[in-house]
Amino acid sequence: MKLQGFAAVVAMCSALFSGAVLAHPDAAHVEAQNAWARASVPGQQGSGAFMRLTAKEPLTLVGVETPVAGVAEVHEMKMDGDVMRMRAIEALELPQGVAVDLKPGGYHIMLQQLKAPLAKDTQAPITLVFKNAKGEVSRLHLQVPVRMAAPAGGDAPPAQHGHMH
Numbered sequence: 001m002k003l004q005g006f007a008a009v010v011a012m013c014s015a016l017f018s019g020a021v022l023a024h025p026d027a028a029h030v031e032a033q034n035a036w037a038r039a040s041v042p043g044q045q046g047s048g049a050f051m052r053l054t055a056k057e058p059l060t061l062v063g064v065e066t067p068v069a070g071v072a073e074v075h076e077m078k079m080d081g082d083v084m085r086m087r088a089i090e091a092l093e094l095p096q097g098v099a100v101d102l103k104p105g106g107y108h109i110m111l112q113q114l115k116a117p118l119a120k121d122t123q124a125p126i127t128l129v130f131k132n133a134k135g136e137v138s139r140l141h142l143q144v145p146v147r148m149a150a151p152a153g154g155d156a157p158p159a160q161h162g163h164m165h
């Protein structure tokens with residue numbers, strides 16, 4: 001990860017936008033809504049980030065970059081018999097104009113090897129990496145609010161999330 005360049009970009013974003021989810025003029029053709037990351041407590045190794053993504057052209061989410069975690073992956077959760085399990089996926093298809101939810105109990109961004117606890121009411125810089133049909137790579141830089149739970153008006157209470165890492 002090119003941390004220095006990344007930090008510079010993040011700083012620029014922070015200067016240009018405050019609070020809500022933001023997008024660069026040169027960013028991926030995708031909209032992120034209701035993004036949030038779950039606050040963690042000291043000693044906790046992992047957490048998750050969630051949002052609704054709506055692509056403006058057919059895109060594939062192929063990666064996650066963030067300075068807050070040693071490992072950031074896109075995960076899916078699936079029932080395996082009676083047990084909910086999760087695993088990393090290489091790519092998440094985002095059809096044009098279709099809202100795809102990353103939420104507790106479903107697809108999510110998994111943050112592992114947290115470098116520091118995600119403190120409530122801070123923001124976590126998270127960059128999503130996309131590919132379009134031509135294989136061109138684009139990025140969406142987000143400042144994701146850290147919360148204890150999903151924003152009001154969001155989905156049902158988050159399911160307990162068993163981590164099988």
Ligand SMILES: [Cu+2]
Pocket residue numbers: 075086087108109110
């Ligand atoms: Cu996960």
